[in-house]
Structures are given as C-alpha cells and as structure tokens.
Amino acid sequence: MRIFDPHIHMTSRTTDDYEAMYTAGVRAVVEPAFWLGQPRTSPDTFADYFDSLLGWEPYRASQFGIRHHCTIALNPKEAGDPRCRPVLDLVPRYLAKDGVVAVGEVGYDSMTPDEDEVFAVQLEMARDVGLPVLVHTPHRDKAAGTRRSLDVVRESGLPPERVLIDHLNEPTVAMVKESGCWMGFSVYPDTKMDEDRMVRILKEYGTERMLVNSAADWGRSDPLKTRRVGEAMLAAGFTEVDVDTVLWDNPVAFYGQSGRLDLAETEPAAFYAGNTIKRGG
Numbered sequence: 001m002r003i004f005d006p007h008i009h010m011t012s013r014t015t016d017d018y019e020a021m022y023t024a025g026v027r028a029v030v031e032p033a034f035w036l037g038q039p040r041t042s043p044d045t046f047a048d049y050f051d052s053l054l055g056w057e058p059y060r061a062s063q064f065g066i067r068h069h070c071t072i073a074l075n076p077k078e079a080g081d082p083r084c085r086p087v088l089d090l091v092p093r094y095l096a097k098d099g100v101v102a103v104g105e106v107g108y109d110s111m112t113p114d115e116d117e118v119f120a121v122q123l124e125m126a127r128d129v130g131l132p133v134l135v136h137t138p139h140r141d142k143a144a145g146t147r148r149s150l151d152v153v154r155e156s157g158l159p160p161e162r163v164l165i166d167h168l169n170e171p172t173v174a175m176v177k178e179s180g181c182w183m184g185f186s187v188y189p190d191t192k193m194d195e196d197r198m199v200r201i202l203k204e205y206g207t208e209r210m211l212v213n214s215a216a217d218w219g220r221s222d223p224l225k226t227r228r229v230g231e232a233m234l235a236a237g238f239t240e241v242d243v244d245t246v247l248w249d250n251p252v253a254f255y256g257q258s259g260r261l262d263l264a265e266t267e268p269a270a271f272y273a274g275n276t277i278k279r280g281g
C-alpha cells in the first residue's frame with residue numbers, strides 16, 4: 001500500500017512516528033501550517049515556524065524515506081489576534097517557495113468577522129499565485145461553517161477543483177461533493193471520523209475527489225490512520241486500485257496542481273544524520 005497523508009502536523013511528532021509511517025507505506029506527506037496550541041505573540045515566530053516547515057521538517061522526513069511538503073497561511077484560530085495580523089504580509093513571500101503546495105489551513109474557527117476577512121484575503125492570494133487551497137472547517141457548528149466556507153469560495157471566483165474542504169463528516173459531505181471541491185476527511189482515534197464511518201462514506205459517495213488524512217498533531221491522534229482506512233476499505237470489498245486512488249492518486253492530483261510536488265523515491269538514511277547534528281543549549 002502506498003500512502004500520501006495529505007494533512008499531518010509532523011512538527012509535533014517523533015522519529016518513531018516517521019519510522020512507523022514508512023513501514024506502513026507512507027511515502028509523502030503535506031504539513032499544513034496551523035495553530036501550535038500556545039498562542040503566538042508576534043509575526044516573527046510565524047516566520048520561524050514557516051521556515052521550519054520548509055527546511056528542518058522536510059530534511060527530517062527525508063531521513064526516514066518520506067517526502068515532505070507544506071501549505072502556508074495565517075490559520076483561523078489566530079486570525080482574530082491583532083498581534084498575528086501582520087503575518088498576512090509574510091504569507092505571499094512564502095507562497096513563492098518550492099516546497100509550498102497550497103495556501104492553508106484557511107477557513108473558519110468561530111466564524112467571526114476577523115476570520116471572514118483573513119479567509120477572503122488569503123483566497124485572493126491563492127488566486128493570484130495559482131495555488132490550490134486547503135480549507136479547515138470548524139469543529140463546532142460544522143454544517144453552518146462548511147456551508148459558509150463554500151459560499152466564500154464561490155464568491156472568490158476560485159475554480160472548485162483547486163479547493164479542498166477538510167475535516168468533513170456525514171452531514172457535510174454531500175454539499176461539498178455538489179460544489180465540485182475536493183473532500184477531505186480526518187480520521188482520529190476517538191473523536192470525529194473513524195475508519196468504519198469513512199468506509200461507509202466511500203461506499204455511498206465513491207472515491208472521486210476523496211482524500212483521507214490522519215491530521216495527527218500535538219493532540220491525541222494516530223499517524224497510521226491512513227493505513228487503517230486502506231485496510232478497512234479492503235476488508236469491505238474495495239479493490240487495491242480503489243485504495244490507491246484514495247490514499248495516493250487523489251492527493252497527488254490535488255496538490256499536483258501546484259506544480260511543486262516532488263515524489264521521487266527516497267530511501268531511509270542508513271545512518272540517521274539527525275543524531276549527529278549538535279543540539280543547542
């Protein structure tokens with residue numbers, strides 16, 4: 001099984017995770033820029049974070065045989081903090097960089113006017129530079145948040161095939177399918193979507209424009225959930241081609257629209273160079 005995890009926050013994960021992911025078949029990932037839990041108080045810390053998504057983390061992933069790409073944006077959780085607003089001036093500079101395959105995560109957390117503005121501005125940036133967009137949908141009031149996200153995307157004039165609406169569930173999948181946008185599902189150990197529900201959705205709606213991710217981060221999450229979904233699909237009678245469509249071809253097709261995916265095979269390093277890098281302090 002070859003796996004492309006289209007949404008995972010590797011910055012928060014260990015080298016054991018990278019090893020287990022490689023063994024499970026993960027060969028490529030996209031790490032969206034998001035909230036780090038602790039609120040940031042200055043745009044400079046965003047610049048350092050974005051740089052690590054483009055420098056250190058792809059290097060670390062490559063040591064374990066995994067291609068790492070990222071998306072860049074001011075996320076909705078911090079969109080309302082005036083101290084973070086100048087990040088919008090940094091974003092275009094990062095969108096020009098090679099490892100950046102989309103604008104994201106953008107969208108809504110609490111659906112405030114600040115979030116509206118930050119979302120719309122970044123959709124405009126995506127249109128200007130011709131990059132796809134990863135849209136986060138809120139965990140509370142998801143149906144309303146998803147509907148409003150689709151309206152904002154429509155108003156932006158972005159072609160729906162360049163937009164991925166993520167963290168979907170049973171009540172929100174139909175409206176996104178209808179819109180022509182790509183559909184993302186985050187499969188978690190104990191909340192939101194699980195692998196059996198995911199398989200039922202794939203049975204009902206098909207595999208076209210469907211992406212499955214682990215969204216693993218600093219919270220309770222499991223970077224092998226993509227593999228578990230592939231196994232559950234096979235057990236439910238899907239073919240290996242279907243599994244490959246969902247876990248590889250679809251993310252490649254979506255993020256490939258950036259023209260910046262690098263999927264050349266990379267072997268895990270025989271000798272983990274990270275251990276030889278002198279740590280500070």
Ligand SMILES: [Zn+2]
Nearest residue numbers: 032034105215
């Ligand atoms: Zn995320």
